Amino acid sequence: MKKTAKVPVEKAAKALLVKHACPVPFHEVRTRFLGNIATPEMSVSPLQVIKGLWGGELPVVDSMDELNNLLEVLVQGLWNELTQHQKRSQPFRLTRMSMAATAANLGRYARVRREELDGFVEGLFHGEDAIDLPERAHEAVGHLGQLRAMMAGICDLVARDPQADDRTKLETTFKHVRELSRIMETEINAVVLSCTRARRQMLEGTPTARPTIH
Incomplete structure (x- = not known):
């Protein structure tokens, strides 16, 4: 019997989301799922x-x-x-994007990063206005909020000047966004690891200091 090649999980998930007209883009679905996996809320389904x-x-x-x-x-x-x-x-990695240094691509790059951060935080909070987080996760979420604001700012700048053609400035900004992307990954992974450790300690009956974040 001829064996059929197994379709990679991400490729299969992308195809199904498109087929069923999912309003959430795949890159944001990934981070929303990750936030839901990390959240201290034990009722996640x-x-x-x-x-x-x-x-x-x-x-x-x-x-x-x-x-x-x-x-x-x-x-x-995908979830598993x-x-x-x-x-x-x-460690988790954000969506890889390789593109030429144009204003339109810069706007797309920043938009994807903003949506990835929105998805992660939405999943982490799981519909709650405030949740208890371990100290390191609390700190990291604050950093992610600042990074999200930077991405939104870049999107706004490109929207105001979509024909920007100063290649040197564009390449410099692309470099900065890539550097910020690595920081985003560091902070997202810090949240995931911190919450995983706190959840394990809670199940083992070890108390942990957990500030409430709004």
Whole structure:
């Protein structure tokens, strides 16, 4: 019997999100899932999170097999794959983007990073206005808020001057955004590891200091 090649999880997830007209872009789905995995809120349900991608209801499908495939790819595939980033040896990486230094690309780059940060924080808070976080996670979320504001600022600048053609300045700004992306990854991983450690200690009955963040 001829064996069929297994489609990589991310490729399969992207295709299904497009097929079912998911309003949340894939890069933001990844970080939202990661935030949900990291959140101290113990009531997180992957099924409810997936419903949230479509505004609270699963997308309309033609058959039960199609629904099962959607859930298998997003839960057994993507969600479970992202849980591996709770290990220090397997840090999370933001979406890789390689593009020429143009104003339009700079705007897209900053928008993707902003949406990734929005997704992570939304997942982390899991619909709550305030949550208790370990000290390092609390600090990292503050840094992510500042980085998010920087990305939004770049988007605004490009929107005001979409024809900017000073290549030297554009290349310098691209370099800065790439550097900021590495800082984003560091802070996201700090949140994930800090919350994972705190959750493990809580389950083991060890108290941890956890400030409330709004």
